[in-house]
Amino acid sequence: MLTVNEVLVFDCTDEGVEQLVREGKIRRFRSKQLKTTFWSAHVAPRLAADESALLLPTFNDWVAAPIASGNSHGQFVSVSSSSPFAPAGRLNGAPTGLAMQSTQEKIFTSIDALINALRGHVAATDNRQKEERLALDVLANIKMFERYVLDRLIVNIQRAITHKTRNRPAGESYYGPGAKLDWTRDIVDALATELPLTRLYKKVAAIHDFCRCNRFETPNRGTTRGMRIDNEKYSLAEDNPWIVNQRSLNNSIWAGKSGSAMDMVYAAKQMGIDDDDSLAALAFCIVAFFHFMPTSQSSTHTYHEVMTGATSVHKGIETFYKAAEVPGGQDVFRQLQSRPSPWKPDDSVQRCPGCNTAFGVFTRKHHCRACGGIFCADCSKETRAVVMPAIRPGKAPETGNLRVCKSCANG
Known part of the structure; x- marks a missing residue:
């Protein structure tokens, strides 16, 4: 219309x-x-x-x-x-x-x-086609993004809700009946058998519902003001400096800088996920989420709208973002997968940091699969499902219930 x-x-x-x-x-x-x-x-x-x-x-x-x-x-x-x-x-x-x-x-x-x-x-036609390919690449590799950030963040959110330090979303999802979840259940486990698009959609919607429920005071949120005509969501103020700049770069824009992306990135930081790579991975999931939200014409929020919002909350995401281009999905994945492993070398620790016992013939070293630290058997005898295990160099990623230290076992 x-x-x-x-x-x-x-x-x-x-x-x-x-x-x-x-x-x-x-x-x-x-x-x-x-x-x-x-x-x-x-x-x-x-x-x-x-x-x-x-x-x-x-x-x-x-x-x-x-x-x-x-x-x-x-x-x-x-x-x-x-x-x-x-x-x-x-x-x-x-x-x-x-x-x-x-x-x-x-x-x-x-x-x-x-x-x-x-x-x-x-x-912006060419850039919209690049956004389509990027979103498809994210969806095709959704398991990696789930391990990287989505599942970790949701686990942290549900832990905070259980401990009553944060509010639980109630009622219908902001994104409609199709995105509603039972927050009293383990969300990651409940969605395990769903199709990739449904998992992406419901998990990002859940994160956003959590943001709206808890009303975080997201920094720089006011920078989205003045981008739309009379706050009409999809009617841009063409004389706004941000809009003018995005147009000059032939970037695809539809609703202005994404405040929702800003809120979700900031909420992730409050929930203990604050490294550049994980927050960048979250931003790319948000890009795909908005791209696949069923609409016609264009994404609810486009790539540049999400990324400029995300980088205004966490500057470190800028290592993944260039204002005048849309990256290929495989380029993004290579950059994410190049992150160093927290797996500590065997010769870097002489005593167990948990009990100060010296390692030797009768006290073997064991790695915590969550933090990558080295502990004795008694200090790392518990197991739990680790959303994103520390990568053991030269070995395939581990899955299932894994050995963890006492600190990681207690969350």
């Missing part, structure tokens, strides 16, 4: 528009105009013929795109007679079990703002 200076641009019958207003499914407007008339009278005269032809398909898509109904949860409507959403109805074909969010109601204060947005969206 598209509104320019309070003029609704539509593609259906006049009566169809008026009915949607009467039913409270779309907001009231000052006046309305058929999309073909609006384009030929107001937009095309400002463009060269070749640019007009280039921008017109995107304009038509925006007019036909749906918005969330104002009076019924999960209902999406469009004023376009050619849209599968007209006149109203649930979106058929959305991935089973996932929520549905609208990213389509675009509001512009002027014709110039509309043209700037159209130009920016078309110019």
Whole structure:
């Protein structure tokens, strides 16, 4: 749906528009105009013929795109007679079990703002294709990202909830019924048999629900202000310096710097995950999460919107982010997998740090699979499932219940 200076641009019958207003499914407007008339009278005269032809398909898509109904949860409507959403109805074909969010109601204060947005969206076509490949690579390697950060973070969150140092999310997920979880159960275990996309979606949604429930005071959160018109989620203020810079780089932007990404990265730091690599891995999971959220047109938040939000909370993520490009997934994975192992060399410790017993013929050295430290048998006799075990050089990653020291066993 598209509104320019309070003029609704539509593609259906006049009566169809008026009915949607009467039913409270779309907001009231000052006046309305058929999309073909609006384009030929107001937009095309400002463009060269070749640019007009280039921008017109995107304009038509925006007019036909749906918005969330104002009076019924999960209902999406469009004023376009050619849209599968007209006149109203649930979106058929959305991935089973996932929520549905609208990213389509675009509001512009002027014709110039509309043209700037159209130009920016078309110019970012190549980068959007790169984002698609990156998101697919993250999904294809989701087990690595789960071990790296998602499962670790969720375990830490649930431990904090159990110890009553943090609040447990209650009721429906912010991302709809499809993302709802039973927080009294082990979430990682409960989702173990789900499909990769469902695991990604529900785990990131759970982290965000936890953020909203606990209301962390995320630093730099105010930097997202002024990026949208009257706080409309998907209507960018084209004169905002951040928006202007992203447009100049031909970056794909849709809703402004992601405050949600900022909140999730900051929450992870509060939950004990604060190294650059893990937080970067979390940011890439958030990119894929928003990319695969069932929408049309564009991601709910794009790569650059997530990464600029994440880096404003944790500067160390900048080692993974360049403002003028979208990386390939394999490049990201190589950088993540190059992190040093915490596995201590055998000759680096002469006494057990747990009990100060000297190592020798009768007191063997054992590695804790969680922290990589060296302990005697008595100080490392407990076992537990380790989300991301310390990597033993030259050996395949271990799984299952592993030997851990007393400190790691107690969390």
